[in-house]
Amino acid sequence: AQSVTQLDSQVPVFEEAPVELRCNYSSSVSVYLFWYVQYPNQGLQLLLKYLSGSTLVESINGFEAEFNKSQTSFHLRKPSVHISDTAEYFCAVRAGRRALTFGSGTRLQVQP
Amino acid sequence: NAGVTQTPKFQVLKTGQSMTLQCAQDMNHNSMYWYRQDPGMGLRLIYYSASEGTTDKGEVPNGYNVSRLNKREFSLRLESAAPSQTSVYFCASSERGGTGELFFGEGSRLTVL
Numbered sequence: 060a061q062s063v064t065q066l067d068s069q070v071p072v073f074e075e076a077p078v079e080l081r082c083n084y085s086s087s088v089s090v091y092l093f094w095y096v097q098y099p100n101q102g103l104q105l106l107l108k109y110l111s112g113s114t115l116v117e118s119i120n121g122f123e124a125e126f127n128k129s130q131t132s133f134h135l136r137k138p139s140v141h142i143s144d145t146a147e148y149f150c151a152v153r154a155g156r157r158a159l160t161f162g163s164g165t166r167l168q169v170q171p
Numbered sequence: 172n173a174g175v176t177q178t179p180k181f182q183v184l185k186t187g188q189s190m191t192l193q194c195a196q197d198m199n200h201n202s203m204y205w206y207r208q209d210p211g212m213g214l215r216l217i218y219y220s221a222s223e224g225t226t227d228k229g230e231v232p233n234g235y236n237v238s239r240l241n242k243r244e245f246s247l248r249l250e251s252a253a254p255s256q257t258s259v260y261f262c263a264s265s266e267r268g269g270t271g272e273l274f275f276g277e278g279s280r281l282t283v284l
Binding site: 063065068091093095101102103104105108110149151153157158159160161162163164 | 175204206211212213214215216219229261270271272273274275276277278
């Protein structure tokens, strides 16, 4: 079985401050890991993914995530957030040939 | 370049009524999925279709049926709607045998009174 835990349901942060959204997973086999972002009243969009190779992956808008196999984590970070980053962020895992399993989501609220 | 298209975007039903959510993708993907999104619970898989002609239950299939009409289309049917089925429904597709990366539609908001 595979599961995902997002430890924070809401993260308030001021503009230009750093942020970390935490994600832990459990799986008995090797995994693919994903972060999706959902802006208000929209569908989910892929932010970044870890498939293999380098454990640090980056998105085009400044987010990065690091795969830590020993801690079974895939935390999402950004050194300086913008108002436009306000959204809900979902961590997801795929183990083997199973469909993606999603975490419960973290709502990032960037304040001026 | 439409990607994944869902209809309708909004629907209000009375308890006991039936309805079908439609989904179509134009990316030539083999696999299609239906998820529901509820506050604080993330997305939960209802049904999926790994390829044309096959369907399988996900985490929360009770009260739903699906049809994989052809490679492009995957519909979700509520035979007798219940208030517990009030939710936002997302259709998604992916390449079969790939990484599992999902491409989502914009969602269908369903309210059951």
